[in-house]
Amino acid sequence: MFRHGKRSIGLLAAVACAALVAAGCSSQGGAQSQAGGTAQGQRYTIAMVTHEQPGDSFWDKIRAGAQQAATDLNVDLKYSNNNAAGDQATLVQNAIDSKVAGIAVTLAYADQVGPAAQKAVAAGIPTVAFNSGINEYQKYKIPMYFGSDEDLAGQSAGTKMTQAGGGKALCVVQEQGSVALEARCAGVKKTFPATENLQVNGADLPSVQQTIGAKLQQDPSITYVVTLGAPIALAALQSKTDSGSQAKVVTFDLNADVAKDIQNGSIQFSIDQQPYVQGYMAVQSLWLNLTNGNDLGGGKPVLTGPSFVDNTNITKIAEYAAKNTR
Numbered sequence: 001m002f003r004h005g006k007r008s009i010g011l012l013a014a015v016a017c018a019a020l021v022a023a024g025c026s027s028q029g030g031a032q033s034q035a036g037g038t039a040q041g042q043r044y045t046i047a048m049v050t051h052e053q054p055g056d057s058f059w060d061k062i063r064a065g066a067q068q069a070a071t072d073l074n075v076d077l078k079y080s081n082n083n084a085a086g087d088q089a090t091l092v093q094n095a096i097d098s099k100v101a102g103i104a105v106t107l108a109y110a111d112q113v114g115p116a117a118q119k120a121v122a123a124g125i126p127t128v129a130f131n132s133g134i135n136e137y138q139k140y141k142i143p144m145y146f147g148s149d150e151d152l153a154g155q156s157a158g159t160k161m162t163q164a165g166g167g168k169a170l171c172v173v174q175e176q177g178s179v180a181l182e183a184r185c186a187g188v189k190k191t192f193p194a195t196e197n198l199q200v201n202g203a204d205l206p207s208v209q210q211t212i213g214a215k216l217q218q219d220p221s222i223t224y225v226v227t228l229g230a231p232i233a234l235a236a237l238q239s240k241t242d243s244g245s246q247a248k249v250v251t252f253d254l255n256a257d258v259a260k261d262i263q264n265g266s267i268q269f270s271i272d273q274q275p276y277v278q279g280y281m282a283v284q285s286l287w288l289n290l291t292n293g294n295d296l297g298g299g300k301p302v303l304t305g306p307s308f309v310d311n312t313n314i315t316k317i318a319e320y321a322a323k324n325t326r
Helices: 008-023 058-073 085-097 110-122 150-163 179-191 205-218 230-243 256-263 275-292 314-322
Strands: 045-050 076-081 102-105 127-130 144-148 169-173 195-199 224-227 248-252 267-272 302-305 307-309
Touching: 045 058, 045 085, 045 275, 058 076, 058 275, 076 085, 085 102, 085 110, 102 110, 102 275, 110 127, 127 275, 144 150, 144 275, 150 179, 150 224, 150 248, 150 267, 169 179, 169 205, 179 195, 195 205, 205 230, 224 230, 230 248, 230 256, 230 267, 256 267, 256 314, 275 302
Parallel strands: 045 076, 045 102, 102 127, 127 144, 144 302, 169 195, 169 224, 224 248, 248 267
Antiparallel strands: 267 307
């Protein structure tokens, strides 16, 4: 399953470049001659519909990548988001009704949002899934997926923690019902069996900090706090300080502050799914499909992670994190 996906970034770049060369490129970007789209003066409108939770800086990278692709390819990007599954499904339906040229959608709540995305496919609108729903997108006839294998990412984190000494882990889930986050913790538990999940409300960081701190005070045997988002990692660091815990903090995802904490040793490592790439490729793949009939991945997921960020590579990556592209 993973063999096709792991060729992702290099092959995608080559495919994209080949398509752009075939279309003819200007120094300003965008096709100038043959492959449809801007070649005929047409500016495609692409809708991106996500389950973004307000205040989560992770989505800034998704949007930055998507907008860069839209700028490069002369695409009109319509971004919308709602963390409530039913409301996100409504946003997908709105995109269908507005007759956009393509739709990129996250499937964190696949049971509710997937059927709406399948309606887009049935209506002949090119549709890709990204970020969430790696095990569900094919069920809804969506041909392309860009993202990390969350189970594999969790297993990789658990293995790294076991190699560093083991113990007991607390896996902090900040969005109840998110299949991607639950898959991460389930993956951690496969290779680090002494893992307990802790549900928190990621939209309320003071509450997150208090809940983690209370758990660390209650159970001093916890050796690792695994967070599933960069803002939650920063809250966990404060919880650790307030509780006097010796637990180490590891996290999924990255931002500039987490990069600094990896540099100074406060956070052990990050498991990065490269959200900037996810946003960029979701838009670019739709553009390639619209202008050149391309489908990427051969029906398999195109993987953008997991990619470890730790003390061995943080010096180089920190500069990109500061630019909001990593």
